[in-house]
Amino acid sequence: MDYQNLLIENKERIQYIIINRESKLNALNKDTLSELHIAFSEAFSNPAVGGIIITGAGPKAFVAGADISEFASFDVAQGTALAREGHARVFDLIANGNKPVIAAINGFALGGGLELAMACHIRLASETAKMGLPEVTLGLIPGYGGTQRLAQLIGKGKALEMILTADMITAVVAHQYGLVTHVVCPEDLLTTAEEILQKILQRAPLALASAIRSVNAGCADGVDGFQTEIDEFGKCFGTQDFKEGVDAFLNKRKPEFKGQ
Template sequence: MSFKNLLIEYKERIQFIIINRESKLNALNKDTLAELHSALSDAFNNPEVGGIIITGAGQKAFVAGADISEFKDTGSEGGGEIARQGQTLVFDKIENGNKPVIAAINGFALGGGLELAMACHIRVAAENAKMGLPEVTLGLIPGYGGTQRLTALVGKGKAMEMIMTADMITAADALQCGLVNHVVSQEQLLGKAEELLSKILLRAPLAIASAITAVNAAVKDGVNGFETEIGEFSKCFTTKDLQEGIAAFLEKRKPAFKGE
């Protein structure tokens, strides 16, 4: 499938999704969100794809926000639909996907761009990256899960400060407060993301999917995360991968997982 606003590349079992609107600092418009939904659906359903790396074209921006021009003359009902559609089709889809997704933050990650990165399971940032949720400077608040995911990652106090001041923070500050997992040079960014994902892809795919579900349950209202963990733990006992893992452990060899 070809896309207007995305570049799709493959390397072994990794699918790269590159947001390719460099002249617009890779801002998320409706068409780009629709393409992201399609690309993610394809990747999650493709047995040849083990995991996904999302990044932006160029070195200036991962995603510098939503395309604000599309918000003009939008009322309350329309605004709610924008947020609901975006969350359902893209952001929640990433967070609840059955395969690991890593954000390689190559520059500005602002507004919807930071929300996109936070929906990913792991974040790696280039040293020059800057992150923030500047929506209140427009008379808005984050609408793609930013208030919820930022609070879960950095705590209520830091989330309140970042959202209400609209200040950007550096990659180093993001690392210190737990917003990103790693900070590397721009030249090392994709290599580090690949290194992490390649290590994850050595593990049992069905167990990885269960781990994603269980960890996500820890921050979902009305969900008993301990019960979710027990349920996912028990599901693992139905897999051939567990039997392979046990056999490999006892035979002192590396396991050959097949996702079965």
């Protein structure tokens, strides 16, 4: 597909998805969200792609929020539909994806931008990054999973403080909160993301997908995460990757996983 708002780059089994609206600080508009849906759907179904790194173009912003002009005149029904569609087509799609997704936060991650990063499985930040959910300054609340994922990641008290004050936090504070796992200098951001993802990609692909589903189940309302873990654990025994992993371990060699 010929993307207008994204750059797609492949580096061996890693696919980069770069939001390419630098002049708009990579803000999420309707077209960009639509392209993200297509790009992630294709990446998750492409056997040549093992994992994804998402970042923003330029040094200033990962994603500095949503394009407010697009929904300034919406009524209740339209606002509800906006959030519901965004959840289903982009944010939940990423969170529930069958391949690991790393957010490389290279600058401002505000509003929908921070929600996009939180939908990813792992988050790294540049030392220059700043994060926040400023929606209450517009008379809104986060609508793409921010109230739920932020509380799951950093706890209810800190999440409420961030959301209710609308204050930005630095990358260092985000690391202290547990919102990001690493803070690095800007020039090392993508290298570090690649190093982590390359390590992950040495593991069994089907087991990675099972692990993502099991961890997510523990955060899902009305789902028994322990039972999901039991089920996913059992399924692993029916894979060729399990047989390969055990044989490699017993024979002291490096496994060659096929995702089967």
